[in-house]
Amino acid sequence: MAATHEDFVLYVDHANHLTPLTLAYHATASRHLTSGRSDVIPPSTTVETDSAYCPRSLTFCDVATALSGDGGYKDCPVCFSPVSISIDEKNSRTSSDGRLICHYLCGHCQWSSRECGVTSNADKLLEYSTSDDTDAPKEDELEKQRGLAIIDITRELAVCLQRRISEKNKDVDAIFNSITTIWAEREQEEQRRNRMNTGMTMTQGDSDRRENSWSREILEQSLLEKKQAMDTLFISRKANYPREDAKKLGDTSGIPENLPTPQQIAAQMTITAITPQSRSDLFPLPVYYRARVSRRCRAELAAGRTGILIKPKLNPLEGDTSLRAGHGQWWKKDSSAVHVVPRVRLCRHGADLACQKYAALLKVKNPTLNTMRLRLSGPSSPEVDNEEANNPPVPLIDKRELQHILVNPFTEKFVQGRLCSPNATSSIMPTDFFVLHPVDDPFLDVGKGQEDDPSEVSNWDATTILGAVGDGTTSQLRIVATKGDTAWVEMVLCNAATDAEVSSDTTYANAYLAVPLALQVEVGNGSWEASLIKRRDMPAEEKDLVTLYLVALLR
Numbered sequence: 001m002a003a004t005h006e007d008f009v010l011y012v013d014h015a016n017h018l019t020p021l022t023l024a025y026h027a028t029a030s031r032h033l034t035s036g037r038s039d040v041i042p043p044s045t046t047v048e049t050d051s052a053y054c055p056r057s058l059t060f061c062d063v064a065t066a067l068s069g070d071g072g073y074k075d076c077p078v079c080f081s082p083v084s085i086s087i088d089e090k091n092s093r094t095s096s097d098g099r100l101i102c103h104y105l106c107g108h109c110q111w112s113s114r115e116c117g118v119t120s121n122a123d124k125l126l127e128y129s130t131s132d133d134t135d136a137p138k139e140d141e142l143e144k145q146r147g148l149a150i151i152d153i154t155r156e157l158a159v160c161l162q163r164r165i166s167e168k169n170k171d172v173d174a175i176f177n178s179i180t181t182i183w184a185e186r187e188q189e190e191q192r193r194n195r196m197n198t199g200m201t202m203t204q205g206d207s208d209r210r211e212n213s214w215s216r217e218i219l220e221q222s223l224l225e226k227k228q229a230m231d232t233l234f235i236s237r238k239a240n241y242p243r244e245d246a247k248k249l250g251d252t253s254g255i256p257e258n259l260p261t262p263q264q265i266a267a268q269m270t271i272t273a274i275t276p277q278s279r280s281d282l283f284p285l286p287v288y289y290r291a292r293v294s295r296r297c298r299a300e301l302a303a304g305r306t307g308i309l310i311k312p313k314l315n316p317l318e319g320d321t322s323l324r325a326g327h328g329q330w331w332k333k334d335s336s337a338v339h340v341v342p343r344v345r346l347c348r349h350g351a352d353l354a355c356q357k358y359a360a361l362l363k364v365k366n367p368t369l370n371t372m373r374l375r376l377s378g379p380s381s382p383e384v385d386n387e388e389a390n391n392p393p394v395p396l397i398d399k400r401e402l403q404h405i406l407v408n409p410f411t412e413k414f415v416q417g418r419l420c421s422p423n424a425t426s427s428i429m430p431t432d433f434f435v436l437h438p439v440d441d442p443f444l445d446v447g448k449g450q451e452d453d454p455s456e457v458s459n460w461d462a463t464t465i466l467g468a469v470g471d472g473t474t475s476q477l478r479i480v481a482t483k484g485d486t487a488w489v490e491m492v493l494c495n496a497a498t499d500a501e502v503s504s505d506t507t508y509a510n511a512y513l514a515v516p517l518a519l520q521v522e523v524g525n526g527s528w529e530a531s532l533i534k535r536r537d538m539p540a541e542e543k544d545l546v547t548l549y550l551v552a553l554l555r
């Protein structure tokens, strides 16, 4: 079964979330992983906005500036293409001289903001026009003046747009303000009443008072009144509309064009509160800034460390080859696990479902430029349990977690899993330690030809392995081969589920078998230096192991 784009070996983070390695982080010197999945509860990371940038111009700014206004770039409300600011002659014959007008103009569909009355007068520009006898220095001066005039004119255009939008929103804003004012008044009244009533018992004035005091019924009543007011407003606008429509029916042309499409209405509703009734209600749409966020690990934060996992640079182009330096350095800090944590993938596997036996070939690859010594083990081998309490406890994988296992973050593919019977994995003994050499840079060896996998790997066949497994054998792990930065480990699983489980779990017929495993990496003594984890104080002959938990999905 091809598993090229989907991860069937997932990593378990500090909050026991299952995560593909591509979405996992490893905080500097931390002994656990952090899931970058945003759909898990509770999330393992905190996210904060560092800066923002305009997706059109790629100009960047801090968060405060981004919140205070839009970037100035606009989209066409009709076809959603970018619009430009254009200064053109008024083409109407009625105006005597060639008056200039500044407006938003769509280069794609020729929509102009003249339709919605958003324009500014650009006649100022005529004052700085060039005649034939102007000399060079004067020409430069005029050019400068023209530039300044254009800045003024475009600013006026933006102001005009803002004014027109607030005009449209005026009624709705007024209703909203009156509601909040009424609530504030009610609240004050209630406070006053409470002060007066301190220590008093309710007397005859009780019923009167209740009328004026704050209550849910009164609040609902006032909301209802406001809602009716708003409905009449809406209806009155609607009432105007059929008449216009009927008028236009006479000439038949242009009616469908004049009605905004549902998409245009939806886009327009993000800037005005009133449903646009015709094309002339459509305003240019603002282009919103994109946020750039940094992430921190919640577990590291709780332990009093910074726990920064990823932090963007201010300029969105940093790292790009269009700049002179720093190519490829996209982040201030990037602790993505793919750079540090060994990648474990499922090469091939097979199953004998009748006997609940599985055989799988796992491939372990070192992504770092340093040597690594490590081993694979079952989730709770006796040796793991005997170690000091510093080791993370064996994770309890929640049933809900197994309902939505993310295997492909790019296509957002989720699968279901059912946990392998604990008896099947409890007997798994750790493999011997194996050494992974520093990663081979494939680009250094371009043209050298792809090296083949060792013959033990290419000859590995799940059916043969399963055939050789006797009834009495227990689950086990075995190193098949190691070569350079890669090792291959065979996993044989017996009695993965009891017969009762298999027959009763009809709902999970399609579910993957989730097999918990542990990856134990030695730190110190020249192993896994890229992780920056400090070796614990312990006798020199003992190994300091960092345990990372994995879940392999088999079917």
Ligand SMILES: [Zn+2]
Pocket (backbone or CB within 6 Å): 076, 077, 078, 079, 080, 081, 106, 107, 108, 109, 110, 111
């Ligand atoms: Zn357009």
